[in-house]
Structure formats: C-alpha cells, structure tokens
C-alpha cells in the first residue's frame with residue numbers, strides 16, 4: 243500500500259512539474275538572461291565578430307529586448323538555429339524569442355502557433371547567379387540547378403514560381419547559409435536563391451562580389467520579424483513594443499547620441515512617454531519605466547542599427563527602400579506610445 | 581516420548597518481500613514495472629499537457645495536404661502539388677534505395693577486404709589493415725562530408741564540358757562525372773510494354789518481363805547441373821554443361837531485349853546541365869560510398885573473424901584430399917565461416933539502414949529529410965512526424981532482421 247501511495251505521489255508530482263508554466267518574463271528574469279534564437283551565421287544579420295561577440299541586425303533585436311527587460315544588452319544567450327531547427331527551438335521553450343530572418347506567414351502564425359512581434363525587415367526572395375553564366379532574368383533559369391535552404395518559405399516560393407512559369411529546375415537542398423555559399427561557389431549549383439537581403443549579405447562575404455549579380459525578379463513577399471510562442475501575450479507585447487520603440491525613436495529623432503539629454507524631459511509628450519519621463523508605460527507590462535530608453539541605448543534607434551549593420555556604408559550595402567519610415571515613403575510605422 | 585512438532589505454519593510477513601529470496605526478485609520486478617509505467621505515464625502526460633498549452637492537437641491529417649516543395653531524386657512520380665504523404669513515400673524509397681545499394685557494396689568491399697587481410701602477401705594484408713583501421717575509427721558523418729566535398733569541390737562543372745576546347749571530357753562519350761553528380765547512360769526500350777499501375781506507383785513491365793525470363797533461365801541452368809550430377813554419379817562421366825547453362829541464362833534475356841528494342845540513351849549537355857541518361861546525384865554518391873566503405877571495414881573484420889574461426893585442420897584436411905586452395909575456400913571454409921559471419925552482418929545492415937538518416941548532411945532527400953525535415957518544418961507537426969518516422973525505421977529494421985534471420989537459419993548448422 244505504501245508503495246502505491248509513494249508512486250502515486252511521485253507520478254502526480256511529475257505531472258504537476260510538466261504543467262506549471264511561468265510567464266516568460268519571470269523565466270527570463272529568474273535566469274538573468276534572454277535566450278535568443280538567431281541564424282547560424284549571416285553577415286550583417288547575425289554573425290560573431292572577431293572577439294566572438296554576436297553582432298548584426300537580428301542580434302540587435304535580441305539585445306534591445308534584453309536591455310529593456312534586464313537592463314543589460316549583453317545578457318543574452320544566443321542559440322544558433324537553422325531553417326529547420328528554429329521553430330522546434332521556439333515552441334519547445336529552448337529559446338524565449340526567435341530573431342532569424344523569419345518570414346511572417348499565415349501558417350506559422352496560426353498553425354505553428356507563433357506570435358510575430360512585428361517586422362524589422364521587409365524583404366522578398368531573389369536569385370543570385372555568377373556573371374559569367376550570362377543570365378539576366380529569372381525567366382532564363384529553365385533547367386538550372388538551384389541551391390535552397392530547407393525548411394524555409396524560399397523552397398515553397400521557388401516551387402510555385404517555376405511551376406507557374408512552366409520551367410523545371412533541380413533543387414539542391416541545403417541546411418545553412420554557409421553550406422549554400424560553399425556549394426554555390428564550388429559551382430555545384432548555378433543559382434542561389436533566398437531572401438534578397440540574405441543574398442546581398444552572402445555576396446558581400448565573397449572574394450569577388452563583383453562577379454555575381456542579383457537578378458531583377460523578386461518573386462515573393464518576405465516580411466521578416468521576431469517571433470515568440472503563442473499563449474504569453476505579455477511577453478509578445480514586450481517584444482513588439484521594444485521593436486516599435488526602436489522604430490519610433492528614429493521617427494522622433496531620438497538617437498544614441500541625444501537620448502540621455504532627451505530623457506531629462508522634452509516638450510514632446512510622446513517622446514516623454516517613450517523614454518519613461520511620464521506616463522508610466524513600462525509598469526503596464528511589469529518593466530521599469532525607462533525600458534525603452536535602455537532598449538534604444540543598446541544599439542541606437544532602428545536607423546542607426548540599420549546603417550551600422552547592413553546599410554549602405556557597410557559591405558552589404560542595402561538601401562532603406564521599403565524599410566524607410568512611413569514619413570520617408572517606406573513601410574515602417576510604429577504605433578503610438580500613449 | 582518426544583512429540584514431533586508440527587511443521588511451522590508458513591507465515592507471511594511484509595518484510596519477507598525484501599529479505600526472503602523467494603519473494604525478493606518478484607518485488608524488484610513489480611517495483612521496476614511501476615517505475616517504468618510511472619515514467620512512461622509522466623512522459624505521455626507531459627506531452628499531452630504541453631501540446632495543450634501550446635494549443636496544438638495531435639493528428640496526422642497533414643499527410644493529406646499539399647506538400648508544396650520539390651524533391652530532386654524521385655523514384656516515383658512526385659511534384660510540388662503532391663501531398664506530404666507522397667513526399668514521405670518518395671523519401672522512404674530514397675532511404676531504401678540507398679540502404680540496399682550500400683548494403684550490397686559494403687558486403688562486396690567487406691568480403692574482399694576481410695579475405696585479403698588474411699592474405700599471405702605482406703603488403704596487401706597491411707594495406708587492408710590500414711583501410712579497416714582508418715575507416716572504422718573515424719565517424720561516419722565525417723566520411724559522408726568528405727565524400728560530399730570531394731564530389732562538389734574537385735569534379736568539373738557541366739560548363740567545363742562545353743565549347744570548342746572543353747577542359748573536361750566524358751568517359752568513352754558515355755559517362756559524365758560532374759560536380760553535380762555522375763550521369764550514366766540510361767537503358768531504354770523502343771518498343772516498350774508500358775507500365776503496370778500498382779496504385780501507389782508504376783512498375784515497368786519491361787523490367788518485370790526481363791526479371792521473369794532471367795529467373796527462368798537460372799532455374800533451367802540449375803536443372804541442367806542437377807542432371808549432369810546425376811549422370812556423373814551414375815556413370816562417372818560428367819556431361820559438358822557450361823555452354824548449355826550459359827545459353828539458358830543469356831539467350832532468352834538477349835532475345836527479349838532485342839524484341840523490346842533495347843538501346844542506351846547517353847547523357848548530353850543541354851542548357852545548364854546534362855540531360856538524358858541517369859543522374860546519380862552527388863548526394864547519393866557521397867552517401868553510398870561513405871556508408872559502404874565505412875561499414876565495409878566492419879564487415880571485413882566480421883569476415884576475417886569468421887574465416888579464422890574455422891580451424892586450420894579443415895584446410896589441411898581439404899588439401900590432403902587434393903582440393904585446390906580456391907575450391908577449399910569455396911566448398912570448405914566459406915560455408916562454415918558464413919554461419920559465424922551472418923549474425924554480426926545483420927547488425928551491420930541495420931547500422932547502414934539507420935545511418936542513411938544522416939543524409940541531410942549532404943542534402944540527400946531520404947525519409948529523414950522529407951518527412952522528418954521539410955514536412956515536419958513546414959507543418960510544425962514535430963511529434964507526429966517524429967513518431968511516424970521512428971515507427972517506419974523500426975519496421976524497416978525488423979524486416980531486415982527477419983529476412984537475415986531466415987537466411988541464417990538456412991545456412992546454419994542442421995543438427996540431425
């Protein structure tokens with residue numbers, strides 16, 4: 243009888259342990275760092291620098307959230323994920339947040355049960371070929387061998403595009419960008435296709451970037467953004483508004499240079515609310531009121547992050563294009579802080 | 581008078597469950613069973629609870645949905661409009677193809693290397709030792725990557741075959757080795773009998789007919805040999821059979837091939853790639869060679885052990901009877917060695933089959949890459965896809981075990 247009770251209790255305890263799930267915010271605080279999923283390496287988006295510190299446009303999102311939540315942009319554990327492992331890592335709880343060139347799609351949002359916190363890069367799928375191939379349009383790619391990363395929207399778009407245009411191709415499935423680059427440079431595929439930003443970034447690391455061209459066709463919409471698990475709205479709000487804070491900061495002219503001065507108070511109530519001078523916004527999701535100030539100080543506002551990681555002054559050289567503020571003819575539009 | 585006391589009445593005290601050897605093993609088993617069931621229940625319940633918190637359900641309807649992705653190596657008809665279930669089938673067939681090819685090549689390599697390692701020739705024996713030790717002691721995945729890298733990095737691109745002064749040339753004008761794979765001539769039939777629709781896939785009637793004719797020829801040849809043996813036993817003179825046997829095996833298929841209008845379709849450079857012929861992709865070749873050569877090293881050791889286990893006296897006795905070394909090997913040593921070699925060979929075949937799941941490393945689209953890779957990822961059905969995949973591998977492995985055990989029973993020692 244004793245045995246029965248003992249094992250009964252053990253089982254019940256085990257079950258209970260599996261069920262209780264604290265809010266992500268509490269987990270992150272208790273752990274003292276943010277577990278952030280990034281790509282295995284894509285120059286400008288997420289790649290370790292010479293000192294082994296992760297840097298990049300996607301990494302900056304992780305750092306901003308860590309700064310907002312924990313006050314320390316360096317309190318991040320980066321978990322490199324491939325196109326195939328990223329969603330399992332997020333839904334299993336291994337990471338708190340995924341910032342990995344991930345396209346916001348219906349099925350990922352609804353069926354895979356993720357919440358996209360917004361968009362940090364409006365992109366589209368492109369093709370890269372070597373100049374000596376003599377191809378100037380994607381319509382000329384009938385019969386080509388194409389490198390694609392598996393588990394991405396890329397492989398689905400590619401299948402649809404070639405089917406719609408009555409062309410055939412030979413897919414070479416690949417796990418990471420590094421492998422794709424190696425196969426492409428070895429000539430094992432004629433074409434490399436992925437998000438145009440990823441192509442630009444990959445090309446920038448070539449020894450001879452001038453010998454490779456991006457074809458003019460952009461065959462899909464790839465809105466890329468950070469995402470979290472369904473079911474924790476507070477955490478989703480934190481990530482979403484941290485991203486908005488970076489975007490709004492650029493719109494209102496808050497930079498890493500002038501932020502300390504502006505945080506002493508301005509005539510603009512929106513800036514005051516954003517920087518925690520008034521309004522007490524932070525408390526509404528259990529953060530300190532200067533959360534946004536800390537997030538912006540981590541790496542600057544959206545524009546500063548863009549130009550230092552992937553912008554025109556970097557080797558990757560991406561123009562703002564769709565990713566300009568709405569006031570500049572782009573699509574970036576932060577919701578009001580009020 | 582002494583009274584004989586009654587035999588003590590067996591009393592049962594709970595402490596006997598632990599201290600009495602009669603009950604102890606039972607107690608331990610019950611406890612272990614409970615622990616096991618509690619563990620299993622905990623895991624299952626955990627999975628159910630977690631699925632619920634994530635708002636996910638458990639169902640396999642995704643197998644009927646459109647897959648949306650393309651697969652390069654297809655043994656059956658498939659395109660991006662096919663279902664995930666169909667993609668599973670394509671992946672499964674690719675897994676089986678690779679496993680069968682690798683088991684066959686590994687056995688050939690293993691037997692040759694195993695026998696040669698026992699060779700009297702010092703150099704040959706040492707070379708085989710080097711082969712066995714290097715391949716056995718480096719992980720499979722590394723060999724797969726090495727063979728993959730050799731194929732993509734050091735072979736010429738298709739473009740190198742083009743132009744007036746091509747830097748690469750096809751072997752005999754028939755085989756093209758490129759950094760995208762090897763293109764070999766494809767057998768074609770001008771007067772094909774068409775395909776047989778098996779519901780799930782099509783099977784070429786030409787190949788079926790060819791196989792039937794070939795098997796019939798082999799049976800006829802066996803009859804001839806048995807007849808010759810009977811004549812030899814009765815009269816002491818063995819009738820000449822070799823040309824009859826050869827004719828029975830070769831002539832009917834040859835006639836059938838001619839009737840079907842057999843010809844070879846050579847690969848040709850067209851556009852970006854070669855077209856025509858059979859395309860053995862880099863991924864297949866890398867996996868095939870790596871798995872075969874790696875596992876061949878283990879099989880070589882099994883073969884060596886098997887041969888060495890047959891006592892030296894057997895060889896000497898055979899020699900004393902006047903048998904030549906080749907005959908001794910074939911008729912005396914190998915049949916006995918087989919009994920020792922086959923059981924470990926089963927596990928090597930199982931290893932190969934399971935190791936095929938490393939295929940994603942070089943982008944070979946096996947079951948793991950289709951169902952357990954792209955499908956899992958695009959549908960987010962981790963649990964379902966993983967369980968299904970485990971089940972399929974389990975079934976394949978059990979089938980291989982079964983087949984090999986049957987064979988083992990056939991060659992095993994018949995005790996009378």
Ligand SMILES: N[C@@H](CCC(=O)N[C@@H](CS)C(=O)NCC(=O)O)C(=O)O
Pocket residue numbers: 280281282283284323324325342343344345391393394395396417418419420436437439440441464466
């Ligand atoms: N946006 C697509 C593709 C994402 C993707 O895999 N991007 C590549 C190139 S832009 C990447 O980040 N690779 C880095 C890596 O291999 O870890 C998706 O969400 O499915």
